[in-house]
Amino acid sequence: MNTLKVALLGCGNVGSQVARILLDDAADLASRSGARLELAGIAVRNVDAPRDVDLPRDLFTDDAETLVKDADIVIELMGGLEPARSLILRSIEHGASVVSGNKALLAADGPALYEKASAAGVELYYEAAVAGAIPILRPIRESLSGDRIKRVLGIVNGTTNYILDQMDTTGAAFEDALKAAQTLGYAEADPTADVEGLDAAAKGTLLASLAFHTTFPLDAVKCEGITGITSADIDAAKDTGFLIKLLAIAEKQPTKDGGEGVSVRVHPTLLPRTHPLAAVHGAFNAVFVEAENAGELMFYGQGAGGRPTASAVLGDVVSAARRMVSGGRGRTETTGKHLPVLGEESILTSYYIDIDAADQPGVLAKIAHVFADHGVSIEVMRQTMHTEDLVSIADGTASAELRIITHRGTEESLAATVEAIKDLDIVNSVTSVLRVEGV
Numbered sequence: 001m002n003t004l005k006v007a008l009l010g011c012g013n014v015g016s017q018v019a020r021i022l023l024d025d026a027a028d029l030a031s032r033s034g035a036r037l038e039l040a041g042i043a044v045r046n047v048d049a050p051r052d053v054d055l056p057r058d059l060f061t062d063d064a065e066t067l068v069k070d071a072d073i074v075i076e077l078m079g080g081l082e083p084a085r086s087l088i089l090r091s092i093e094h095g096a097s098v099v100s101g102n103k104a105l106l107a108a109d110g111p112a113l114y115e116k117a118s119a120a121g122v123e124l125y126y127e128a129a130v131a132g133a134i135p136i137l138r139p140i141r142e143s144l145s146g147d148r149i150k151r152v153l154g155i156v157n158g159t160t161n162y163i164l165d166q167m168d169t170t171g172a173a174f175e176d177a178l179k180a181a182q183t184l185g186y187a188e189a190d191p192t193a194d195v196e197g198l199d200a201a202a203k204g205t206l207l208a209s210l211a212f213h214t215t216f217p218l219d220a221v222k223c224e225g226i227t228g229i230t231s232a233d234i235d236a237a238k239d240t241g242f243l244i245k246l247l248a249i250a251e252k253q254p255t256k257d258g259g260e261g262v263s264v265r266v267h268p269t270l271l272p273r274t275h276p277l278a279a280v281h282g283a284f285n286a287v288f289v290e291a292e293n294a295g296e297l298m299f300y301g302q303g304a305g306g307r308p309t310a311s312a313v314l315g316d317v318v319s320a321a322r323r324m325v326s327g328g329r330g331r332t333e334t335t336g337k338h339l340p341v342l343g344e345e346s347i348l349t350s351y352y353i354d355i356d357a358a359d360q361p362g363v364l365a366k367i368a369h370v371f372a373d374h375g376v377s378i379e380v381m382r383q384t385m386h387t388e389d390l391v392s393i394a395d396g397t398a399s400a401e402l403r404i405i406t407h408r409g410t411e412e413s414l415a416a417t418v419e420a421i422k423d424l425d426i427v428n429s430v431t432s433v434l435r436v437e438g439v
């Protein structure tokens, strides 16, 4: 049996688990790959740093450049753009196949890296980069390649799903839930990428590129994180039979000339509690795919954490090894469709708007007028009195809460409607504005 040399770059949450599995499960991995997978070395910043997993000291080096020169397969789990990018390029130049979990790098620079790998006849796999352990990239790239995907809705960030779930189920404060997610190893080194939606945006572009065979640039994603979500938003959602999830939504949308384009957006989203994605708790992830012929599919599992993510990495390593043993190329990126990339102005969505208004005759009519003037139609409107104080009702100082869900409209017209409502003299405040899916 041949031996393939495997170089590991990074030994943190994920890398340490990958090293452990490579050593502990060597016999199984060899029989599935058709070659022995020899862990040749692990590149880290500090070879003497304490580690959660007990690994042979002589495997460690701080010289990643030298390590990748002799490798057949390089596993990049350092994160960040540099030196990860240069080391991946160097590995490809030396003829190694590469497995990475680095969504930030792939979303920023994927096309250039896939092209280099393709030209060199080696594989570049990254199943761990989207939704951790869940097999989602390979099913989209291979199993669904005979279908047409219309839309992908993903809970693809474990940290934010954990935070929102804690806020919803235990009433936890945002900061406490974030600290717990960091301790559990879900969060990025800088959790801003998680809570501001950037991590989900990077994953959204990778999903869109594979699903729609069109490269989707990261800077074209409309991205809003969860830092603005208050307990009032959580309570209002609960009260109306919804919950809030941070979704990455990649979809085909009609273009003005009658064709179709692709949009990607990330934002906190209200979902009915009966929606399949509403059952995704804790740091779990799920990707809901709507395809023309397959219909609706849901992929569910652990999207973060060292061991689950290591499972996806090892799956890619075995696939790359098998290719090396049997020869021939795997399926490469198919971005030849070149659909137009749509910006914010073309995105169609529904809004939930919570309005604190005076409880006077004619208030509903005034508010309904603003919607009509902006061409936005209302799907549901519900009114709740804020007071049972008969004096304030009689003298006209009572207030009412209006909860409105709109039909789908453009972001532009919905945002303008909200601004115009805020300006009405009978409106005290607009207390919550969230986008809605699944109604």
Ligand SMILES: NC(=O)c1ccc[n+]([C@@H]2O[C@H](COP(=O)([O-])OP(=O)(O)OC[C@H]3O[C@@H](n4cnc5c(N)ncnc54)[C@H](O)[C@@H]3O)[C@@H](O)[C@H]2O)c1
Pocket (backbone or CB within 6 Å): 009, 010, 011, 012, 013, 014, 015, 043, 044, 045, 046, 064, 076, 077, 078, 079, 080, 082, 083, 101, 102, 103, 104, 128, 129, 132, 185, 186, 187, 188, 189, 303, 304, 305, 306, 309
């Ligand atoms: N943690 C998760 O749940 C998870 C899930 C999916 C994907 N990922 C991705 O996997 C990658 C690794 O994540 P992690 O959570 O294991 O990160 P981590 O911060 O725990 O580990 C990073 C490791 O890389 C090493 N490293 C960083 N820069 C280096 C450099 N310049 N030279 C040598 N070594 C260097 C560090 O010493 C550390 O050992 C990231 O790209 C991350 O986005 C992580």
Ligand SMILES: N[C@@H](CCO)C(=O)O
Pocket (backbone or CB within 6 Å): 129, 131, 132, 156, 157, 158, 159, 160, 186, 187, 188, 194, 199, 303, 304, 305
């Ligand atoms: N920080 C990421 C890790 C998995 O990519 C998350 O919370 O989902």
Ligand code: NA
Pocket (backbone or CB within 6 Å): 127, 128, 129, 130, 131, 132, 133, 134, 135, 136, 137, 312
């Ligand atoms: Na995955």
